[in-house]
Amino acid sequence: MDSMLSLIIGIAVVACLLVGLVVGLVVSSRRGSRPGPPVEGDAPATTVPPAQAPVEPDAEVVPDEAPTQAPVETVEEPAAPALDVPEPASSRLVRLRQRLAGSQNALGKGLLALLSRDRIDEDTWESIEDTLLTADVGVAATTELVEKLRTRLRVEGGGDARQVLREELVALIGADVDRSLSVSGAGEDPGVVLVVGVNGAGKTTTVGKIARILVAEQRSVVLGAADTFRAAAAEQLTTWGDRVGVPVVRGEEGSDPAAVAYRAVDAGAEQGADTVLVDTAGRLQNKKGLMDELGKVKRVVEKKAAVTETLLVLDATTGQNGLIQARVFAEAVDVSGIVLTKLDGSAKGGIVVAVQRELGVPVKLVGLGEGADDLAPFEPGAFVDALLS
Ligand SMILES: Nc1nc2c(ncn2[C@@H]2O[C@H](COP(=O)(O)OP(=O)(O)OP(=O)(O)O)[C@@H](O)[C@H]2O)c(=O)[nH]1
Known part of the structure; x- marks a missing residue:
């Protein structure tokens, strides 16, 4: 009886060992066939397709085996675009x-x-x-x-x-006129520069170019895209800002320009920026509307920080028309400086004299091309020398 029991136990032990051995082999062979986790720098496995007869274009190709797992994709963070270095x-x-x-x-x-x-x-x-x-x-x-x-x-x-x-x-x-830009605020406040002018005069471009000048001077800048009339204007300004790493505050198309301008100045104050440049819309179809809008932008912004400079952008190629526009804007806001754009495309540099006399305000900057750094401070001596060279 004892020997019978020992025999049964012996058979059971051998059976257990055999089962364990078989299970172990199966598990280890499965493990060996599973792909390991992707390792950075590993060369991707190349699969050489077996030679096969050409398949009819619309014939359905059924893979031999459904993949057990979705392929793991390595998502690479896009590298931050290199910032422009504005020309000194x-x-x-x-x-x-x-x-x-x-x-x-x-x-x-x-x-x-x-x-x-x-x-x-x-x-x-x-x-x-x-x-x-x-x-x-x-x-x-x-x-x-x-x-x-x-x-x-x-x-x-x-x-x-x-x-x-x-x-x-x-x-x-006018050689003795102060043509410097007031880009610094009082105390901790940022300087606020409002840029006004009729659409197409080069306002947005000028805001972008001024931002580059300030960045080249190591100043921190925030841009406000308060030209909410045209969505592309905010887009355009954002491109200028991105190129030099300057943040842009913008609003929905058609939203209140004064609210966007306020948010920009608020953000500038919050970030301790030196200067906030605000681009505005310049529709001239209705003088009262324009005056109301620009007046409101100024009033609302000044709840946060004083406007230190209001620049009127004028297209030098528009001649007498430009002077009429200048008059309308000067009635709407207190213009403190003029930016004369597109002087590269006009032989009529005399407009510098005419517009200063018209408004009693100095030309402070001149635009001399479409390039990002084609904006220069206006210097009467250098201007006349260029004229007579
Ligand atoms: N040649 C030349 N072109 C300029 C100059 N300044 C601006 N421009 C061009 O003038 C065109 C209009 O400029 P914008 O900055 O879009 O004008 P805007 O006044 O902001 O007009 P909106 O965006 O419609 O409000 C663009 O093609 C600019 O590249 C300049 O000094 N010289």
């Missing part, structure tokens, strides 16, 4: 002076040729007046300049015509 002011000025000289050459050369004649008779003075009027200098400024030139060149016996012309042109433009 010094090299920008040299480059843009040459461009200015190119566009204003006809005016300067024309005046010099007339004034260098051996005898300046009445016809010549008339031609000088015509040249100035054609360049949009304006009637009053032209009369004033011609009187001064007559006195110095004819009555006083003249001297170097180029030198006299240079001095009188610089004096006409």
Whole structure:
């Protein structure tokens, strides 16, 4: 009986061992067939498809085996785009002076040729007046300049015509005027720069270019896209901001521009920014509407921080039309400076004189191209030198 029991136990033990061995083999063979977790840097496994007969385009190909697991995708974070390094002011000025000289050459050369004649008779003075009027200098400024030139060149016996012309042109433009931008606020407040002007004058582009100038000067900037009239304007401003790593506060298309401007200034204050630049819409179809809108933007922003500069952007190629626009905007807001854009595309640099006289406000910046750094501080001496070069 005992030997019988020992035999049964022995058989049971052997059976258990056999079952364990078989189970172990199966499990280990399954483990070996499962793919391991993806390892960074592992070369992807290449599967060479077996040679097979061409398949009809619409024949359904059924895979031999359904995949046991969805393929693991490694999602790579897109690398942050490299930021632009804005051109420093010094090299920008040299480059843009040459461009200015190119566009204003006809005016300067024309005046010099007339004034260098051996005898300046009445016809010549008339031609000088015509040249100035054609360049949009304006009637009053032209009369004033011609009187001064007559006195110095004819009555006083003249001297170097180029030198006299240079001095009188610089004096006409205003050499001693403060043309610096007020971009700093009081105490902890950011400086707030409102940029106004009719659509298409180059407002948004100018805001982007000013941001680059400030970034090049190591200032921290926030942009406010308060031109909510056109969605593309906010888009355009965001592109400018992204290129130099400057945040842009924007709102829905059609939303209240004053609210967007306020949020931008609020964000600037919160972040301790040096300057907030606010782009505005410039529809001119209704003067009252424009005045109400810009007035409200200013009032609402000033609940947070004072507006330190209001720049009016004018397209230099629009001549007398530009002056009419300037008048309307100056009635709507207190303009403290003028940005004359597209001077590279106009031979009528005399508009600088006309618009300053019209508004009693200095031209502070000039746009000289579509490039990102094609905006320069306006310097009367350099401007006249470019004119006469
Ligand atoms: N040649 C030249 N083109 C300029 C200059 N400034 C702006 N532009 C161009 O003028 C066009 C209009 O500029 P925007 O900045 O869109 O004008 P905006 O006043 O903001 O107009 P909206 O966006 O419609 O409100 C763009 O094609 C600019 O590249 C400049 O100084 N010279």
